[in-house]
Amino acid sequence: MKTIRRAQKVGHSTLTVSLPAEWVKRNGLEKGSPIFFYEEKDGSLRLYVEPKRVDDEVVIIDADRYEDPLTLAKVVVGNYVLGRSLLKIVSERRLKREQIEVIREVTHRLMGIGIVETSENHLLLQSSVDPKSFPLSTMLKRLYMIVSTMFKEARDGLIDGDIELSKDAMSREYEADTTYWLISRLLSSAQQSWITAQEMGIIDPMEIIHASLISRFLEMIGDHSEYIAKKSMELKGLWDDLPGDIMNLLEQMGSLAFTIIDKAMESIITGDVKVASDAIKMKEVVELKENEFLGALQNKIRDLKAATVLRSIVWDIKMIVEYSSAIAEIAIDKVLGKAGSSPKAK
Template sequence: MESRKIQKVGAATLTISLPKDWVTQRNLKKGDQVFLVEEGDTLRIMPGPAMEERKRQWEQYLIDADMCDDPGLLERIIVGNYVLGRQKLIVKSATRLRSEHIEEVRRTSKKLMGLGIIEETASKITLQCSLDPANYPLDALIKRLFNLGATMLDEALEAVVTGDRRLAEDAIKREDDADMMYWLILRLVLSAQIDEALVEQLGMRSRLEIPGYRVIARDLEKVADHAEEIARAVLTLLNTKVDISPSFAKQLKELADAVTEAYGKALGGLLSRDIKQANEAIHQQEAIMKREQDLARLMLKEYDDPRIIIPFRTVINGIVKMSEYAHSIAVIAFNRYLEKPSNLCRPAPP
């Protein structure tokens, strides 16, 4: 590590000198352009050609389809490249693309927002992402992902109360939409790590918020996964043709509603920087754990058939796991509130 003193040039301009060895290694000379990348409290200097090369590398990537022998491998590679923010993907074979690879590419492109096929030959498919990050503020996407999970849970539990299996089936279908939102959010936050200009465009106050958004998106996507599992368990339950006690179904629905309220408050506390809402979410989550135990005892009291108990247990466990993510989001809301001084918490005077 080298230190440099800040020098004053003219009336107001502050400058520092660049290390000679660093300049020589990069073949820089007077008049060359360099880029300054702000990363939290640090400032990174990148030479112009290096920045351009970095951008070029992220523009276009070649995927060798012949090396994708295992089922699902090509799909995961496409999703991974999409999440990493790459603009153009070329899926290519040395001979002819196999039909299963073509189908995999088409299926995957439909799951990723903004990604489409722009060129196709017998041996090559070119995919391009047309997203403009400025049109996708992160808070709006997070709300969308939250609403998908909440809707899925509500539909699944309403299916228990009404016996309408179509509601549970609708909930399962929404899982693909939740995955699409999750991958889009990941793409945007990872792109913001590379391009400082995106931080403000996406509605973030600083790069410090990037890790939090990644965790929140993962938690909300897991909530949708649990909602899908609950919906599938409900279908299994309805297939048994068992008469579900109205009182038990009501308590189950009330528990699900309490979870939705808890992680709705956690998310509200996060987006509005309201730590009281976040604190309420934590207290509600703790109360949900006790209600779950009471509901489990009631289930064992009313039913003794394993064909009924197992799917009911899956539903209850899924609801409780969803409440744990509310706690996680509420903690992030506290951390975000404390990132900047406030009347509640500020630097102590000397």
């Protein structure tokens, strides 16, 4: 609702503006209460009060409503992402062994949360994550390093027939998920408090949206890297029978995809539109290689299992390229969104 207040002069140079009484009452303000101002890009001021801390509120999760342990796990993760600090999982009867095991597994996969109290019919989880200790840019770089390493190991394991490299790639999925859920929690906290956002190094609300998309795309790149590693292991015993030109095309696609990931994140970090544009253009080259590969696959691979696995792997690479290209698009959007600036190719 629009409210107009006229500025009043106090003293020689100070101007004051009164606050709407209902707003003051609703926010529990009194003399001496801190009020924060944030200057928008258009010069307007956003006025807000820091929301009351709700860290000590206990969120009750009724385990009896979630017979499926995986559903219960998703509820715990969802509350973690929303920034809840105390979660109490309860049952009128007795927590099932499967429920307890999945909760323990979840706490191992989420950073800064653990079981602090147990009984036969309840578990109390406590989460302690200080946003100031996790600058957003640092966390995004960390997630990028994890998933890019995953993809490189998955790609090399596929081309070289190295089962151990494929296993290494799969083992990193745990760390990628942990980092992604932490970023999601941090972004949720930033949305709820602008002071928290600033502590994380966020200076523009749009950064929260961009970071949410980037982290999700990186997480999906990690997922598809894991899929490639798993599918590579299905080719065990078949590598020696795969035509060299087929594997060369697959290697070229993998190398192009890795370069696109690298360029996309470089453009996010540096704001270089030319690098972002190059990454997007390389997507077309991958599509040409994909068509060439599928044609060769149809003509030269007679083993149905090998053909099915290889076709599926190419689809995973294609999806990685799609997500990487989307990250590059965000880099361009970020530059265009900066007030008073225009995209400059370096």
